Amino acid sequence: MSIREEIDNILSKDPAARSWLEVVLCYPGFHALMIHRLANQLWRWRLFTPGRFLSHLSRIFTGIEIHPGATIGRRFFIDHGMGVVIGETTIVGEDVVLYQGVTLGAGSAARQGRESRGHKRHPTLGNGVVVGSNAEIQGDIKIGDHVMVASGSIVLKDVPPNSVVVGVPGRVIYHEGKRVKDDVPDLEAEAIKTLKVRLLKLEKLISELTVRVEATTAAEVGRVSTEAPVDGNLEQSGAGMEAVDVFLHGAGI
Ligand SMILES: CC(C)(COP(=O)(O)OP(=O)(O)OC[C@H]1O[C@@H](n2cnc3c(N)ncnc32)[C@H](O)[C@@H]1OP(=O)(O)O)[C@@H](O)C(=O)NCCC(=O)NCCS
Secondary structure, three states: OOHHHHHHHHHHHOOOOOOHHHHHHHOHHHHHHHHHHHHHHHHHOOOHHHHHHHHHHHHHHHOOEEOOOOEEOOOOEEOOOOOOEEOOOOEEOOOOEEOOOOEEEOHHHHHHHHHHOOOOOOOEEOOOOEEOOOOEEEOOOEEOOOOEEOOOOEEOOOEOOOEEEEOOOOEEEEEOOEEOOOOOOOHHHHHHHHHHHHHHHHHHHHHHHHHHHHHHHHHHOOOOOOOOOOOOOHHHOOOOOHHHHHHHHHHOO
């Protein structure tokens, strides 16, 4: 590892970084990486508790938690950093960027306790991966080279190289620069859309029935014919649905 290379990498990737001194003094991602290199060395010497303790001090100091057992490639940049968690068996390639709040976690294996100790249970990130703020990548999955994970996504499955992943659960929307047909429906939006359609049908039915009942009642008292109009109050159907329409439009369905 070259410290100079790590500093130059941050200077090249972050437009806010203006000098090497600024990077050395003000970049928690840089501090966390430097301390991790030491903690990881302790871990590989089987000095597990000193390694963990160093990593813990780093967490207090930087707000970034990198388990000393994690394997981190060259030119690794954590921007801002607060809230980043990187688990023990994570493997990170070269030229990877993480933003604040990212979790590279164990997924469901975390609940298995000591049974999963010693097993690979965290993700493997290829080279050139970018993970947006507050995204989560969970479990022993592979994120291919040059994948971009949108902020707020939760990725639970392997992702092929050169893809863009968005959403919860994460799905590939671009692969090799081309838009991928998004087969995964937005279940919440679909449910609201179905309810809206059924509600409109019910309103129409009630409106028709109301008109018929009124017409029948009027006929019984001899005021009008029994032929009932069927348009009723249909112009009011769907009133108050604007918020639903805005939601559905935002969901793209
Ligand atoms: C996801 C990302 C990697 C993709 O970058 P990109 O390839 O340059 O393309 P765009 O930003 O134009 O986004 C591509 C598509 O992903 C969608 N997208 C971007 N971010 C998204 C998110 N968080 N959730 C859902 N969709 C998202 C865009 O709407 C766009 O969709 P479209 O093509 O249908 O219009 C980029 O948005 C990114 O880096 N996000 C993280 C940034 C971040 O965390 N910044 C913190 C700075 S403090």
